[in-house]
Amino acid sequence: MIISTHWLADYVQLQAPTDALVERLLMSGLNHESTATVGADTAVEIEVTSNRPDCLGHIGVAREAAVLFGRPLHIPDPRPLEGGRAAAESVAVEIRSPDVCPFYSARVIRGAKVGPSPAWLVERLATVGIESVNNVVDVTNYVMLECGQPLHAFDLAKIRGGRIVVRRAAAGEPFTAINHKTYPLTEQMCVIADAEGPIALAGVMGGAESEIGDATTDILLESAQFAPLAVRAAARGLVLASPSSYRFERTPDPAAVDWASRRAAAMIVDLAGGTLEKAAVEAGTLACAPATIELRPHRIREVLGIDIAADRQRAILTGLGFAELDPGDGVGKPSRWRAPTWRRDVWREIDLVEEIARIEGYDRVPEDWPITARPVELSPREQAIRAASAVLVGAGLCEAMTRSVVSAALESTQSPWGDSAPLVISPALVRGADRLRRTLLPSLLEARAGNLSVGAPHAELFEIARGYIGRPAGTAAESPVEEPLLVSLVTGGSFAAAKGLVEAVLARFGVCAAFRPVDLDLFTRGRAAEIVVDQPGRAPERIGVVGECAAGALAAAGLDKGVSAAELRLDRLESALGIERKLRRPSDFPAVERDVNLVVDESVPWGDLAAVVGQTAGDLLEHCRLVQVWKDAERLGADKKSMVVSLRLRSGSGTLSSEDANRVVSDVVAACGRKVGAVLRQ
């Protein structure tokens, strides 16, 4: 909303510089956008929040200024002279859809002479950025910018059948606007029609055929109430937003419907001549029910933390147009107020408190009140996020942030977390991206590719974010969408590099997990594992996947070289972090190292062998390490491999003798022989 300071002075004499006005408005709720000099006038652009349609007119802003500066406010009371016959004999008005148009009024002016506006009017409109059209259209714009109520003037001679019908548009009904473009309408929209068809899109734009032109002599002046949703449907649906639609979407002052009509009629007769026919033709019921509000004396202090004198409260509210119905007793009995018609946003006690506060000024509210202490701890989830990211940052990875919503191509990748169809949103987040992702991995590959394309090929990245998995219909869950918290990583290293990172995260959480071969289209066949936690008494649970990325997945992302990746369910690790750690005191006794070279079938995985070693050596085994694996068909036999295992044995209760150690080793060798067919190679 742009304010002309000259225009404002019609209603309030501030006797203060523009800067002071701007500052006071800024601090009472009308944000300052800019100030510009236009000729001799000054244009002040302010931002008006959606609850304040009254400030979409100069009078509303003048009222604020008058209260802020303690100056009287003068609002004209237009009483145009009427003559000739009753307007009702010239035109009939019918409202067929009162839900989108509760009230409609028409005034008729005959014998006007359409022509240029006087200089003062042209200048005022120029200050607020509106180009002059002619003296009739200019008046409708002027009055709208004065009181916030949009008006429309029709050429009465172009209204067929002498009747106005206000109704919802028929689906697909065509309408040709002032801009000479034809729009197909929908049933959500409201039209002003004559006996034959639409002549205006209610509250948005007039029609080309009935617009005021040089040849116009008889004028129908419309002032009405239109439902915000109908106006919004038309303005947004047809991309036809106008100053009029902007105001109707915010519900102008109901009392201004008649005031604006009288004001504009008087000005038109004044500037263009002609005769105003008797009485307005009205249809419908004006929706106008100002609230009655009680204000308890203690509420100001309870909400704001400061006291404001009762007289000051009264001055503020009456200045803003509130009527005091009962002053109360200032102690316990509340005062009673009736809100002005232009303040539909004020209907509760708390709203009155805000009115008093914003005019009094929030600078009075102290900023140094003591704040009591409260104990607070990071939630398990926050701790989990921090623990995982600390490990990965420590390992040299950079944290990425990729979009939660991805393209269909990116989403075509199989998710490790269920095969329900991806959820689709509308509109797309960015062009082509309308699927909620079920895994972060394709996004991270894309981020790595983006780095490659700008010459940073070694992007080691991780991300912590959610996936979105649709739950099957009928699932008894709070939400139909599951949002697993995922931590994902990509590295230019091998499978072992990615697995090492995963193991470090798992170790940080104190989680023991098994790695089992898995097939996922994201990973190369035979070079990927699912990570499973298998706790007694519970079904085995997949908590992650790790693998070397398949050529197809890499090509789709624009990568060619070897990339490994992993994804973990942080939400399933969360609880592990909370388990209290108890010290296991390190042994003071010396350790004994023993290496054994075991030959097994090639198909025996290290994990199986290590499990047997662990079970057999028991508590004495401090550490078990795979030193090397080698194959030699001639010396070991075909389909055989040698695995050199280094064991570190240590007792917590005494020095382990060489004999003790040898006994453990021979037990291990024997068990490995029984369970995985291992043979000791001497």
Place this chain on the structure above:
Amino acid sequence: MATVSLEAFTAELDRLRADATAALDVAGDEATLEQARVEFVGAKSGRLKAIQKMLGGLAAEDRPAGGRHFNDAKQVITAALEAAQGRVAGTAAETEAIDVTLPGDPIRLGHLHPITQTIRRVQEIMGRLGFESVDGPEVEDQWHNFEALAIGAEHPARDPLDNFYLSVARAADPLLLRSQTSTVQIRVMEKRKPPLRIVSLGRVYRPDTADATHYPMFHQVEGLLVEPGTTMAHLKSVLRLFASSFLGGDVHVRFRPSFFPFTEPSVEVDMEWGGRWIEMGGAGMVDPAVLAAVGYDPDQVSGFAFGLGVERIAARRYGVADIRDFYRNDVRFLRQF
């Protein structure tokens, strides 16, 4: 039983120190130096070794002092020996010097995203003020994203064009990506009773065309305090403590009236930064309708809420002119934080 007095021990030690430093200072060749080394610090029969044995003959109460003197002397003699060795070795020592300007063994440093760093900083400061970080779903229903927040069916904020609605068949209660983290506050208030101090944070989504200052996905941090007797003075004081901590120094806070459906009164919050008022976010007293919607009695408790745009403060903090840079994931960008 003492067999030697502390005085005698100290005297012997001083004599040794004087003899040793004198001899070592003048030793000019390797043979002389070796001779001096054997005499004074030889492992088997050096004079230092001999005096060390005398230490055992001191009275128990004298041993700590004797030990201290012994160590001092040993250090002096060792230093003199090293100096002499360096001098005699001459240029040989110089060849072993290293180019200290050569790079160290590289350690790859990882980096947290600047948005995460900003969020953590806010969490940390608010944590000290007793606010607990909470989390909630990003896919929301009408109640939590709108209705409980006093955003009625006719409110423009619910327009399909202004939200990311999910195209799953739920005509009665369409789901959407949350447009604000206030949804989490509702969820927490529904489950817990006051007193309550929380910050909800995370990704939110609004269909803005991406440009230097907008992105359709961004992060919000929202604080909520609900306790009996809470006033706007508490709100202003908490925000001032936050601002002073976040920006450093004694920062002032300014409120400008504004409008949000879920707070009343509502204000824009400005903080003084570099001599200027900078808009930091929105705040207000929790609207009684919101308190009632979650089953609280607005006459018994009151509260305040505030929201900050993380991208905006991170951009300002780190001098990022285009917030889209936060989502390009260019490691050359990420490594700077």
